[in-house]
Amino acid sequence: xxxxxxxxxxxxxxxxxxxxxxxxxxxxxxxxxxxxxxxxxxxxxxxxxxxxxxxxxxxxxxxxxxxxxxxxxxxxxxxxxxxxxxxxxxxxxxxxxxxxxxxxxxxxxxxxxxxxxxxxxxxxxxxxxxxxxxxxxxxxxxxxxxxxxxxxxxxxxxxxxxxxxxxxxxxxxxxxxxxxxxxxxxxxxxxxxxxxxxxxxxxxxxxxxxxxxxxxxxxxxxxxxxxxxxxxxxxxxxxxxxxxxxxxxxxxxxxxxxxxxxxxxxxxxxxxx
Numbered sequence: 001x002x003x004x005x006x007x008x009x010x011x012x013x014x015x016x017x018x019x020x021x022x023x024x025x026x027x028x029x030x031x032x033x034x035x036x037x038x039x040x041x042x043x044x045x046x047x048x049x050x051x052x053x054x055x056x057x058x059x060x061x062x063x064x065x066x067x068x069x070x071x072x073x074x075x076x077x078x079x080x081x082x083x084x085x086x087x088x089x090x091x092x093x094x095x096x097x098x099x100x101x102x103x104x105x106x107x108x109x110x111x112x113x114x115x116x117x118x119x120x121x122x123x124x125x126x127x128x129x130x131x132x133x134x135x136x137x138x139x140x141x142x143x144x145x146x147x148x149x150x151x152x153x154x155x156x157x158x159x160x161x162x163x164x165x166x167x168x169x170x171x172x173x174x175x176x177x178x179x180x181x182x183x184x185x186x187x188x189x190x191x192x193x194x195x196x197x198x199x200x201x202x203x204x205x206x207x208x209x210x211x212x213x214x215x216x217x218x219x220x221x222x223x224x225x226x227x228x229x230x231x232x233x234x235x236x237x238x239x240x241x242x243x244x245x246x247x248x249x250x251x252x253x254x255x256x257x258x259x260x261x262x263x264x265x266x267x268x269x270x271x272x273x
Contacts, residue, residue, distance in 0.1 A: 002023065002073065002106065002107050003073065003074040003075055003107050003108055004073060004074070004075040004076075004077055004105070004106070004107050004108050004201070005025060005071060005073035005075070005076055005077070006023070006024040006025065006077045006078070006079060006085075006105070006201075007024065007025045007027050007039070007059075007063065007076075007077065007078050007079075008022070008024040008025065008026060008027060008078075008079050008080065008081065009027045009028075009029055009056050009059050009078070009079075009080055009081065010026065010027070010028065010029065010080075010081040010268075011028075011029045011030045011032065011081070012032070012081065012269060012272065013028075013032055013033060013034045013035060013038075014272045015081055015268055015269075015272050016034075016035060016037060016038065018097075018101070018268055018272060019081075020037070021101065022101050022104060022106075023106055024079070025039060026038045026039065027039045027041070027059050027063075028040050028041065029041055029048075029051060029055075029056065029058065029059055030051065039059075039062075039063075039067065040062075041058045041059040041061075041062040042062075043062070043066075044062070044065070044066045045062070045065040045066055046058065046061065046062045046065070046066075047061050047062075048062070050240075052237060052238075053226075053231065053237060053238060053239060053240050053241075054219075054238075054240045054241055055238045055240075055241035056078075056080060056198060056241065057198065057219075057240060057241055057244055060078070060198070060212065061212070061216055064208070064209070064212040064216070068205055068208060068209060068212075069205070071205065074108070074203055075108045075118075075201050075202070075203045076201065076202055076203070076205070076208065077105075077108075077118070077199075077200070077201035077202075078198070078199050078200065078201075079104075079199060079263075080197070080199070081267070081268050081269065082265060082266065082267035082268065082269070083197050083199065083263050083264075083265060084100070084103075084104040084105070084263065084264055084266065085104060085105040085118075085199070085201070085261055085262070085263060085264075086103050086104055086105060086261075086262050086263070086264040087105060087109065087261065087262065088103075088262065089262050089264070090103060090262075090264045092264075092265050092266060095264060095265075095266040096266075096271075097266075097268060097270070097271040097272070100266055100268070103264065104264075105261070108201065108203075112259055112261075114257070115256075115257045115258055115259040116202060116203060116204055116207060116256040116257045116258065117200055117201065117202045117203075117207070117252045117256040117257070117258040117259075118200065118201040118202075118258065118259055118260065118261050119195035119199075119200055119249065119252060119253070119258050119259075119260050119261075120195045120196055120197055120199055120200075120260065120261065120262075120263040121195070121260050121261070121262055121263065122193035122194065122195060122260065123193055123194060123195070123196040124192060124193040125154060125155070125156055125158075125159035125192060125193060125194070126151040126152070126154035126155070126159075126192040126193075127151070140158070140161055140162060140166065151192065152192060154192060155188065155189055155190060155191060155192055156169075156187070156188040156189075156191050156192070156193075156194055156246055157169055157170070157188040157189045160188070160242070160246065163235050163242075164235050164236060164239060164242050165235075165236060165239075168226075168239065169188060169243070169246070170185075171225055172218075172222045172225070172226075172243050173185050173188070175218060175221035175222050175224075175225070176218050177214070177217070177218070179214075180214060180218075180250075180251070183250070183254060184247065184250050187250045187254075188246060188250070194245065194246050194249035194250075195248070195249040195252075195253070195260065196245055196249070196263075197245065197263060198241065198244055198245050198248055199263060200248065200252060201261075202252075202256070204256075207255065207256060210255070211248075211251055211252065211255075214247075214251060215244055215247060215248070215251070218247070219240050219243065219244065222240065222243065223240075226239055226240070
């Protein structure tokens with residue numbers, strides 16, 4: 001018996017056969033005509049109407065409210081139709097639809113058993129090309145030019161300001177509960193990397209429940225602020241998913257014994273459309 005139940009989200013009904021043959025659970029986002037066999041984020045207790053801003057988090061909410069208690073596998077994990085867990089590092093050019101299924105993770109290796117959570121390899125926000133920083137936020141750079149020369153000053157908070165709106169992260173953190181507010185603020189102001197994509201694997205249902213409780217309570221409070229803003233463009237429309245991405249990294253590294261694993265990119269829409 002496999003020790004891992006992997007939930008793979010997609011917006012395309014034609015992805016069902018690939019996901020199913022890979023041994024994963026097909027999880028549908030959006031309003032297309034999905035066949036029987038998909039888990040749908042718009043059934044039972046759900047927030048699917050928020051998918052435009054929450055992205056894959058609408059499935060995470062559905063999973064938390066309707067399915068978590070039913071899981072009986074040792075490990076529970078999540079991936080996307082274009083991001084998959086792999087033990088080895090693979091360039092996108094090395095992956096195709098024919099070898100993808102043999103590359104992606106099917107079971108959690110024994111060396112991870114002493115840990116509670118598996119997160120993606122760190123994404124270093126301070127290692128982008130200087131010209132990209134200048135193009136995205138010249139004004140922010142000019143306020144503190146030393147950021148151009150000291151990569152340790154290019155923190156998660158700095159990167160979020162550039163990519164998703166100046167001080168939006170700081171404002172969102174004000175809505176956090178007392179237990180996490182100060183710690184998360186320190187995290188984003190000192191760390192120069194995070195574990196991306198709202199992807200994780202965990203072997204504790206209690207830990208998953210506690211994580212979702214903290215996350216969705218916070219995001220709901222954030223709506224009182226961001227719902228009044230004009231969220232346009234990819235970097236702002238999905239603001240709650242981007243906030244969650246940083247919070248997920250912070251919460252699990254604070255509360256769990258974690259280990260990292262590679263995440264490989266291959267968009268199965270290239271072949272299955």
